[in-house]
Amino acid sequence: MAGRPPKPRTGSEAELPRVEAVERALALLACFREGRTHLTLKELADAAGLYASTVLRLSGSLERSGYLRREADGRFRLGPAVLPLARIYRLGSPLEGIIRPALQDLARETGETAAFYTREGEARLCLYRVNGPRPLRSHLEEGSLLPLALGASGHVLSVWSGIGHPREAAIRAAGHAVSRGERDPDSAAVAAPVFGADGRLLGALGLSGPITRFDAAAVPRLAGLVQAGAARLSAALRAG
Amino acid sequence: MAGRPPKPRTGSEAELPRVEAVERALALLACFREGRTHLTLKELADAAGLYASTVLRLSGSLERSGYLRREADGRFRLGPAVLPLARIYRLGSPLEGIIRPALQDLARETGETAAFYTREGEARLCLYRVNGPRPLRSHLEEGSLLPLALGASGHVLSVWSGIGHPREAAIRAAGHAVSRGERDPDSAAVAAPVFGADGRLLGALGLSGPITRFDAAAVPRLAGLVQAGAARLSAALRAG
DNA sequence: AATAATAATTCTGTCCAGCGGAATTTTAAT
DNA sequence: ATTAAAATTCCGCTGGACAGAATTATTATT
Numbered sequence: 001m002a003g004r005p006p007k008p009r010t011g012s013e014a015e016l017p018r019v020e021a022v023e024r025a026l027a028l029l030a031c032f033r034e035g036r037t038h039l040t041l042k043e044l045a046d047a048a049g050l051y052a053s054t055v056l057r058l059s060g061s062l063e064r065s066g067y068l069r070r071e072a073d074g075r076f077r078l079g080p081a082v083l084p085l086a087r088i089y090r091l092g093s094p095l096e097g098i099i100r101p102a103l104q105d106l107a108r109e110t111g112e113t114a115a116f117y118t119r120e121g122e123a124r125l126c127l128y129r130v131n132g133p134r135p136l137r138s139h140l141e142e143g144s145l146l147p148l149a150l151g152a153s154g155h156v157l158s159v160w161s162g163i164g165h166p167r168e169a170a171i172r173a174a175g176h177a178v179s180r181g182e183r184d185p186d187s188a189a190v191a192a193p194v195f196g197a198d199g200r201l202l203g204a205l206g207l208s209g210p211i212t213r214f215d216a217a218a219v220p221r222l223a224g225l226v227q228a229g230a231a232r233l234s235a236a237l238r239a240g
Numbered sequence: 241m242a243g244r245p246p247k248p249r250t251g252s253e254a255e256l257p258r259v260e261a262v263e264r265a266l267a268l269l270a271c272f273r274e275g276r277t278h279l280t281l282k283e284l285a286d287a288a289g290l291y292a293s294t295v296l297r298l299s300g301s302l303e304r305s306g307y308l309r310r311e312a313d314g315r316f317r318l319g320p321a322v323l324p325l326a327r328i329y330r331l332g333s334p335l336e337g338i339i340r341p342a343l344q345d346l347a348r349e350t351g352e353t354a355a356f357y358t359r360e361g362e363a364r365l366c367l368y369r370v371n372g373p374r375p376l377r378s379h380l381e382e383g384s385l386l387p388l389a390l391g392a393s394g395h396v397l398s399v400w401s402g403i404g405h406p407r408e409a410a411i412r413a414a415g416h417a418v419s420r421g422e423r424d425p426d427s428a429a430v431a432a433p434v435f436g437a438d439g440r441l442l443g444a445l446g447l448s449g450p451i452t453r454f455d456a457a458a459v460p461r462l463a464g465l466v467q468a469g470a471a472r473l474s475a476a477l478r479a480g
Numbered sequence: 481a482a483t484a485a486t487a488a489t490t491c492t493g494t495c496c497a498g499c500g501g502a503a504t505t506t507t508a509a510t
Numbered sequence: 511a512t513t514a515a516a517a518t519t520c521c522g523c524t525g526g527a528c529a530g531a532a533t534t535a536t537t538a539t540t
Contacts, residue, residue, distance in 0.1 A: 009364025037332025086326035087383035143327035
């Protein structure tokens with residue numbers, strides 16, 4: 001008697017429809033950064049490349065909905081409505097239950113901080129992280145946006161997502177990337193790619209810590225563990 | 241030689257400008273809930289009260305910007321772009337440094353879980369929480385949206401934000417609210433209002449735990465501590 | 481105080497982007 | 511095959527959003 005939910009149109013990659021005003025509004029939200037948490041109207045307009053009057057109109061709706069707040073001094077900042085979104089995102093993420101345990105294993109085996117990154121536009125986003133047990137350890141927060149150009153995980157994401165990379169051949173051959181003192185002069189990292197069920201790049205599994213613990217003697221072992229962990233993750237995702 | 245940022249137009253409360261499409265798009269994001277993390281197009285359209293074709297158009301832009309993801313089976317879920325927003329919101333929040341220490345004090349003094357809620361539309365939002373030390377304790381997450389009608393903190397927010405409340409007079413007179421077995425049959429809570437520098441309600445300071453530890457003998461002491469904590473917070477906000 | 485410089489906000493005519501609804505296609509159950 | 515429900519495409523009309531000028535507010539400087 002009944003029909004049931006069809007799959008969405010086969011991946012004809014037909015242009016995704018769009019609504020200008022919505023994308024502009026979201027672009028406003030993306031203007032806030034670490035260290036740029038409060039912005040004046042002009043700063044916001046400049047950062048987004050929009051007219052101030054346009055920003056004011058858009059911000060009206062963002063404010064109503066709780067995504068933006070306006071301080072007494074007139075400066076904008078993000079509103080509390082973003083918190084529930086982040087929570088629901090995590091609850092709905094199928095990766096949560098698979099990746100976090102893997103990070104825990106890796107952090108325990110190595111004593112360093114383990115993290116999982118995905119590419120988000122021209123940046124990499126720390127989706128999950130588990131701190132290592134050592135007192136001196138890499139400090140990192142979930143939800144952080146970091147440059148794609150710097151750090152082992154950034155290299156991995158660049159290479160396997162098809163952006164060019166100066167050391168592409170070497171990294172592909174090794175199956176992992178190493179960075180020493182790139183993003184922070186005292187830190188180092190090792191990372192390897194994780195692939196989804198469809199064989200496409202999902203993200204990078206990374207290990208980071210003080211540069212003194214990532215010397216020539218230690219890196220091969222760490223790299224081996226990271227690569228093994230990434231391979232196990234990819235296999236689990238293929239299965240599950 | 242120069243002029244400097246003026247305050248925004250005096251609070252004439254002139255209608256905040258708006259952009260329909262933006263508010264509709266944000267309403268789509270708000271349709272996702274705990275337990276409703278994956279929605280089909282129809283579910284989403286019904287929940288938002290919009291035409292499916294409209295949802296499809298709006299979702300295009302949300303998807304491009306990373307706020308929405310579409311699974312292989314066609315269902316929508318929130319995208320990773322919401323994570324950085326939540327992080328930046330926290331970084332920019334002036335309350336962070338004042339409220340969290342207060343919660344820690346309260347949790348230590350009482351052994352129970354302390355939390356700070358604000359009203360967000362017809363719900364209350366858990367902005368901060370600090371777990372108590374006891375093994376059996378109230379479990380709660382930052383970013384959770386809870387009903388305004390249930391729980392001590394909900395009562396406090398209702399009473400002091402000017403919504404009617406059946407026990408309004410009693411709660412106002414006491415300066416705090418108590419709830420036993422409302423949201424969860426085995427839990428209880430005590431809460432008191434926190435006011436900002438301008439004297440307006442900022443949120444509710446709440447303490448929650450197993451109902452067996454919130455009996456007639458214990459509640460007066462807990463209520464006193466919560467009220468004292470809330471008063472100290474309000475004073476600190478007036479000063480700082 | 482007066483002035484100058486700049487930021488914030490309001491206002492408005494024009495035009496196109498977004499809306500809704502119908503039509504079509506896809507999917508799955510019978 | 512047939513049917514029913516969901517997903518998607520299509521398109522004409524219209525109202526809402528845009529750009530930019532004009533106005534107002536605020537503060538540094540003289």
